Amino acid sequence: MFSSVAFLVILLLTLPVFAIPRTLKYTYTLGLMVAGMVLTSAWSMAVLGGEAPVKEIALFAPAAGSRVVLVIDQLTAFFILVINFAVLIGFLHARGYLAPYEQRMNSLRFSIHYFSYMWLWLSMLMVVMIRDGLSFLIVWEIMALSSFFLVIFEAEERSVMKTGISYLIQMHVGMFFILVAFLVVQDTTGEMSFDALGEYFASNRNLPLFMLFFAGFAIKAGFIPLHTWLPEAHPAAPSHVSGVMSGVMIKMGIYGILRVLIPMQSDLLVTGVIILLVSLLSGVMGVMMAIVQNDLKRMLAWSTIENVGIIGIGIGLGVIGLALDKTALALLGFAGGLLHLLNHSLFKSLLFFNAGSVYHAAHTRNMEQTGGLMKRMPRTAILFLIGSLAISGLPPFNGFISEYIIYMGMFNSLSGATLYHSILIVGSVAALALIGGLAIFCFTRAFGIVFLGEPRTEKAGNAREVNSSMIIPQLVTVALILITGLASPLVVKPVFGIVARMWDIAGLPLVTGAFTANLAHISLAGGILTVLLAALLLYRRYHLARRSVTAGPTWGCGYTAATPRMQYTATSFAYNYNHLAKPLLQNRKEMDEIGEGEIFPRKRSFMSRSDDFFKRVLIDRPTDLTAGLLKKIAVMQTGQIRHYILYAFLFMLLVLLLAMLKIM
């Protein structure tokens, strides 16, 4: 009783944000969100702690026939914690990020922003808690709408508005698939709910319905080829919003996929293979596209697609494990996927926040116009470095742990595997290794070009460190990244527990016990190496203190007038790679060659860009075609009333004819 009333009160209390004086808006929103987080986190802790396997909270009195029941099981509890953390850190970061907009924008804009932010958070919570189909679709829609309002924060910029609209449309395409899927379920079982899926799957083919749900949820999650909204929407949104969207909102798609997977009973092998292949494509293509981006936030957006791919690889392996009755593969696959989801929500929001700090300080997101920022904003640089190392899956950070678990799932399943299975797994191993290598390429480039060397432009040279209110929340994220990386059993054990209870995997203690020992070894290695490094650096300091240390210019190969413009740029760093990836990325150059007779070449421009193949084929081409077709039909729209009367007459004639011929 208390729970439901408290939750309803929080929902209602979001409204007064419009009426509250401007100076208090932020504090009010923060207070309300913290209250809500304490409440919902307490629910999920109760479930994870094992007080009750499932907690149900009826929002309205059941007597009124209400179906709005919040159901919290293990999976939901996990997602609630992830959502709450990312949203809270994002909002703490928002204070500093939004400060420069205080003068420019009126109070209403801020109210709308905060209101949408709160509702994005609440709708995500409800998405993971609600099982009833109709209510689910409603909160799913609220999630799309509120994030739309968040994306168009700077709506006066034309490109932002355009991106927002395109985002909204694509979200509704996704919703259409989910709606149809639910209708199919209702048609068979008479109930429109996730709970009815088990009944449906028991008596019907599983794959078609799964594919419907998958299409809908994959658009949200950003799986290639359904990712096209993602690289546009993330850069357009303010950084704290991109952080939350990339960190948790796209994970709602993953949640949906998992929710549908749990009750599935047949077709598991083919489902797993489909998920695995789509994820491999997303992983490889995502990071390949990320490397060629010059916009820092767009690069991060593509890298989000890559990481969704890695999460998907884990889930796909898990499903294959279930299908082949390989406990270890199922457990490690799902656990690796879920852990990577958690990890990604940490380091990706960290990276987006830092990209926001860079934007604030250097007033650009274009990597080519930055450089040397580490000297100017050292704290942001260190945070970005930690995020980069973590996202590249390097030890001793958290990304390594989740990739390690996924690798282990693959390697463990290899002994005694069939031909088909071993080819599939070895292919995945190679792809995951390639993704890892490409991620290192991508993030050495991003970090090196943005933060190291000399500033390439004046505005980068004038950059100053952002204030502490933007740094401090990120330290909490870094702490969690390090805990997951260095003390992995602490985090991995609960994740294993969640997976085992959601899928009823037997033989769990056997696997987890041995596996935690491996993780303990990794922690030990991490500890030893950290100590070794510290010792070596201390000795280095002692060593250098007793010798002459002088400063000089960078070696210019004998050339003494080097300028910052001569540094390697983001484009030149990726040049060799670009050359290699040309057949896949179809990068194009636009320039006019210098003619033979042109003795004094005039000023000309050069542009190179990499198009997204899938966007061109799946979005641009059909919309161009439709627009062309509609333009042709628009000939009918003459604006002369007699023509319209003629159309009406023709239509009636047609109806008459059809009636006479008994066609209708």
Add this chain to the structure above:
Amino acid sequence: MAGFILIAVAAFFFPGIILRTKSIASGRKGPGIFQPLKDVSVLLRKGSVFSDTTGLIFRIAPSVTLVSAAGAMMLLPFAEQKALLSFEGDFILFAYLLALGKFFTIIAALDTGSSFEGMGASREALFSMLVEPAFFVLMATFAMFTGYTSFSVIFNHFFITGNDYVLIYSIIGAYLLAQIAMVENSRLPVDDPKTHLELTMIHEVMILDYSGFDKALIHIGTWLKFTIYGSLIYNLVVPAGWNLFLKIGLFFAVQALFAVVIGFTESFRARNKMNKNPKFILTLSAIALIGFTVILILTDKLA
């Protein structure tokens, strides 16, 4: 523990043997086998010059790289002697630790703001990214063949699976590891450490600005990486269960042979054209897949 110490000891001789081989092959009198050690001891006594552009990353990178190599050494077994740290999937940590070192080498090069070092960084990042799948496919094949996922256990079970043709895979694996070592250490045919022009360098150009202590660390790190791969090769070709002293002897023999092979390769072979390198490196992944097919046949999955 034995593995750790042996690798470290072998590392002292390794570069000298390469150097000796090269001087003999080219008919020069050449320096002694301990010349590289002497060079490093000189570096250790010298002071340092740092570029004004560089910052923290440039200063910590050599230490991180060396420690990550030491971490990789901890995971390597020697014959039946278990590694310092041995657990399921240790080779994943092994590969990613080496990648961590590489990450820092690359960003340290970018820290100097030099166009030459940026160029080297870009090349190194590209090449080491391409070589990653080869190693993982190789290890996946081992895991599939032996049913284990730890260096120590894999190597101990490799020869006692009772399959007489396993030597085929041994040879493929040894060849592959030797080639991966060449790419990872930026030697011929991917990169020529003795090239005189910055524009044609990969690894050497990345460390142009280092001096003194840090440069010594980089050299030691490179030696260790050679013997790390050398010890992997040793474990792959020498069966377990022989006399310990014989095995220690064989260990050094394999390392020395590896160094001699590198020396001869570098004496008689020219460096690849830069844009041929990706193809060369991708070929390694293809060879790894051939090895995978060999194992499929050996285990009667593909008949």
